[in-house]
Amino acid sequence: MQIINFTYLIINILSSIIPLLFSFDSRLKIRDFFPELFKSIFFVAIVFIAWDIYFTEIEVWGFTDKYLTGLKIFNLPIEEILFFICIPYACTFTYEVVKYFLQEKYESFLMKLEKQNFNLIQIINNLLIATSLILFIYNVGRYYSSWTFLAFSLTIILLYRERFLPLFYLSCLFIFPGFFLVNGILTGICFNIPVVWYNDLENIALRFFSIPYEDFFYGFVLLVWNVKLYLKFKKVEI
DSSP, rough: GGGGGHHHHHHHHHHHHHHHHTTTTTOOGGGGGGGHHHHHHHHHEEEEEEEHHHHHHHTEEEEOGGGSSSEEEETEEEEHHHHHHHHHHHHHHHHHHHHHHHHHHHHHOOOHHHHOOOOHHHEEEEHHHHHHHHHHHHHHTTTHHHHHHHHHHHHHHHHTTTTTTHHHHHHHHHHHHHHHHHHHHHTTTTTTSSSEEEEEEEEGOOOOOOOTTTHHHHHHHHHHHHHHHHHHTTTOOO
């Protein structure tokens, strides 16, 4: 086995190692809530792994063997299973960091806007729902596009009034640069042949560099439900 066979595994490890180390920071206290965090990751992963298994089976996407160790679970590369652990862990950590350092100033900013009858979060929610529903309707028949845009719109509708959602939006400003880096590497920004390949007949065939646009919506759904369940298990008012 060559070092290239560990590519996807190394990406997973590097994406989560710093958040893991800083989880023991006494200010954040994330280590005190490891059971709640990993419980949320487990439940969300079940849904997304099932989705992944099906889409891999019907070749909506797939994986390049030379970047993999060859170990599989449920016919998925072990690295793909780890993706649904490492990335949500890193992003939930980021949410907690943003909450610790920026929540008060951010909520004060939103309140000032509301006093001027400008509900920024409501506007963002409405725009996201409308846009994703239009994209869903337009792309019915394309598996990745239709499933992702429908899941995204239903997610925003279900979480529309959740108190954590505004802060999650702010967290996305810090999460998505890292998400772009990881997904960019996986989808071919650094390689002639991508680690994860996509069947463009099943998506809108538009890419941000090498990343299908659907990935950003898919990533949002994955991560927001991890944070939602994490806070629920922590018994935080959400």
